[in-house]
Amino acid sequence: MTTAGLCAVGYRLRKTVVMVGMMGAGKTAVGGQLARMLGVPFLDSDEEIVKAANMSIAEIFERDGEPFFRLKEAQVIARLLAGRPGVLSTGGGAFLQEKNRAAIHAHGVSVWLKADLDLLWSRVKHKTSRPLLRTADPKGTLRGLCEARDPVYAQADLMVQSLPDTSVEVMAERVLAALATRPDVLERK
Numbered sequence: 001m002t003t004a005g006l007c008a009v010g011y012r013l014r015k016t017v018v019m020v021g022m023m024g025a026g027k028t029a030v031g032g033q034l035a036r037m038l039g040v041p042f043l044d045s046d047e048e049i050v051k052a053a054n055m056s057i058a059e060i061f062e063r064d065g066e067p068f069f070r071l072k073e074a075q076v077i078a079r080l081l082a083g084r085p086g087v088l089s090t091g092g093g094a095f096l097q098e099k100n101r102a103a104i105h106a107h108g109v110s111v112w113l114k115a116d117l118d119l120l121w122s123r124v125k126h127k128t129s130r131p132l133l134r135t136a137d138p139k140g141t142l143r144g145l146c147e148a149r150d151p152v153y154a155q156a157d158l159m160v161q162s163l164p165d166t167s168v169e170v171m172a173e174r175v176l177a178a179l180a181t182r183p184d185v186l187e188r189k
Helices: 003-009 027-038 045-053 057-064 066-081 098-107 117-124 138-153 168-179
Strands: 011-013 016-020 042-044 087-089 108-114 158-161 186-188
Touching (some): 016 066, 016 168, 027 042, 027 087, 057 066, 098 108, 108 138, 108 168
Parallel strands (some): 016 087, 042 087, 108 158
Antiparallel strands (some): 011 186
């Protein structure tokens, strides 16, 4: 069924959709498009943290360290999950925390945007806003992060493969089709 078909017959989002996966997988772009298609709010946990702290993620990491950032991230995710159902994009490390996975499982549905290393690297290699990649070998670091994180991301409720040369709109349609298999997430109006 096409996205237009899904929207035309009228679905209501019952739970917040939480986009998880590696940096560069498309969580923010695809999540934003999905929210527009469903007519629900789009939230980004990193953006909410930046607003609350009045500094960038990189600055938070540098000044306060990753453990402090993860604590704030968990608080923000719990707050956002308690609100009206919408689409929530999370940072790459958010789903790794057991507390966050439990909260997401209890109050939302997780969607892993799975992308291979080459696609991720093509999307992040020129960005300076990725504190975890500020190493002597950023691609090697990214490879290591993928190897460590993929088994945890695999615990997500749904998985949609992120493909090169696929538009954000098509990716959002693919996520919507996956969500349509879950009547506890999407219900007919």
